[in-house]
Amino acid sequence: MIGNDIVDLHLAERESYWQRQGYLNKIFTADEQSFILASADPTTAVWLLWSCKEAVYKIVHRHTRVRTYAPLKFNCSVTAGTVTYEGHVYPFRSLQSGYCIHTIAVEKAELFDALEIYTEDALKREQWDISKDDDGVPYLEGSPVSISHHGRFAGLVIYRSNNYAGTLHMI
DSSP, X not given: OEEEEEEEHHHHHHHOOTTSTTHHHHHOOHHHHHHHHHSSSHHHHHHHHHHHHHHHHHHHHHHHOOOOOOGGXXXXXXXXXXXXXXXXXXXXXXXXXXXXXXXXXESSGGGGGGEEEEETHHHHHSOXXXXXXXXXXXXXXXXXXXXXXXXXXXXXXXEOTTOOSOEEEOO
8 A cells, every 4th residue: 555745844844843852752763863863964854754654654544544643663764765663664765855855655665666646736737536434544536545735745646556657747
């Protein structure tokens, strides 16, 4: 399955003070904290890791139908491009463009080829008939979809099992 998360770095900077005492300990593992503190841009590192955790959380929620807040259970490795949750390893891909971080995670790497990815103006041009099941899990015409928006940015990822080439629709 799929999950995606998008972060508007301008909005995140205004609304969250990640440097406050104890914040990193509540959200990030020791290895993740080391990655953040060693980064040339710690703020961007925080939001990159957060977007990875959130994208995988959406996959887990789709499977379990349980909403839980447990960010320390999601262990990110940026160098490996994976997030591990309860023994399961989920690959992810992240893109930073200006003040936007967009992360897409999948259950297995082969699924990246079956994704349609929409961002920004493509979302405005298209007419979307998205439905949600009783647990709030979104679908588009029966296909799994992941939706994310934050500040000025939005992303939508559709899993199409017959779409082996993958497509990217951007501004």
